[in-house]
Amino acid sequence: MNAACLTIKELTDAVGGGLTPRMVRHYHQLGLLPQPVRSHSNYRLYTKTDVLRLQRIVALKQQGFQLNHIRNILDVEPEADTTVNLMGQLQQQYRAVMQQISQLRQTASALEGLLGRDRHCQIIQAEVLAQLKLLDVETQAGLGGLENLWSGLDAEIHSHSEAFSESLQRLLPDLSHRSEIEQHLISQLVLACGDVSLISFVKLSRDAIAASREALSSSCQIVVDTQTVAAALDQTRLLHLGCRTETLIDNPHITTATEAEAAFWQHREWRSKLLQVNHGCVLVVGYAPSVLVEVCEAISNQKIQPALVIGMPIGFSHAPAAKRQLMQQGIPFITVAGTLGGGALAATALNALVESLIDKPDCHCYLKNIVDSSEC
Template identity: 25%
Template structure:
């Protein structure tokens, strides 16, 4: 959508925080490159106002502009004030004026992703009310144990690690640490520029699409959100369930198809469990329907797993796989967490 502009509509406040946060959201969306340009606008107090934001985008030659009110629900602002500013009738959703198409979207609504943010904030607040010294002490002990384990892994794999780039070594260490299986070091295949592609995608705020909730559970989404990215999974989406039933395909394959339809270009796609998801993704890439930044594929099993990873390795997309039938969600999580650590500037160990 390189010819579409996006305007976020906020209320406005005499304090600076509302505008600052809305501008941060706009920056995150701009980095995702889904829209040509992203602007903020306000109803009261703050500038620019809605007409000013629209005019600013229109001057760039953009002929289609989407406005999203950043409110939880419909109310006077969304039902009356904003439509009046846009010159919309209540029953209309699109206005064409001066050759520019204005599309007025819905407020945020009761979205599960917002509920997750609220839950995270609440849990964080509860943690702050507890004994901070004990919490820090617990983290320090955990980090010491992790670093000790990594040191042991490095001793076991010293010959192997000397032969690979440092960033690759971080991934190998994490995988062996997560599985206690040094043999996986020989089966891990990292394509050229895969680490660079993954780290750049994380830093640019790209989303991470996973095949199953087990993979999502293993990733620290709070750290990922620091870069502006989110973890998405469609395995339990009603649309995927219906698609699987209608097309007689697995839910994992249907979920991957849905993810691509929703927009997976530039994302990191992690398949830790399902061979059919890997096969489906490979077919979608071959058809030119999606171009993720990186594919991590580690399905496990004796039926289809090895072949599905071979299918991924034959793509022109950067990839990280585990050859053969071995793998699993824990391996996929370890690979991604290593990339996340590299993006944060780490070397595979944790600060004490």
């Protein structure tokens, strides 16, 4: 056996990332990895080139790319003219993924329409579930019967107000590994956007809750990127804590992410204003990705030292990158990974922290890995 070659087990150990021999064989079948040479004993033998290619595959897979996407990416040389064609292929694949998401969203909406019902709707809900089993939808008349079932279920909404907490309990995944304060924060974020899938994108540093409570208890400065975010904050509770709000982009006519992004780049005084925020403040970014990028750079250069950064700007390239930078700064943070975000979510996050502090000032559940709810 060539000493420079690796067996399949040695290959997976060298690549890491949870790679297994079974996955390597699967990649061979898909054409992601070329078939290796064989030893006299018929063992697969791999080279450093195979290690590098597998490392790229694992890295791209961890970033969320599907295997067929990865194959197209790896098969195009960086300097080749076919890069344009690759972009077209990726656009087509993106549209296909979005179509799948749309179909899954429809399924989720149908399930939410049933599971999200409170106890006032349970009688008619049980009738609907029973009739769904018997429903024949092969004809147009059958489809009409399905619509009638939903209409009957929807008729119950006129008899009482919606019980948000009860609905959420049926829809939320198991959050028992999180503290009660974190559960409240996540629930409020879900209610702010109406999308339970947001939970998987919410990222908190381990010390975020503790840092927020310490800062807010000390009447810290609250710095937001736009006046739209400031208007959504619970100013009554913030005043109770002695926290004053400062707006970076203090132009009342700037109300969208596009406007905030352009304005922050064009006016240097707002970038200079960021460098003057108080030590131990809470920074809340809900619109402009460039604000969060500048925040991360200032923290990295030790020009500012906030107690907590709530970073939830909107955007399709800069925003996800800025959030990744935030999570690498080593400071307490709360963010929503990817393109999701917005001023309403950013303000909701801070409002939930403020509410929890005022309602339960002596709660220490967030200091434990497993919550004992009796303490709160």
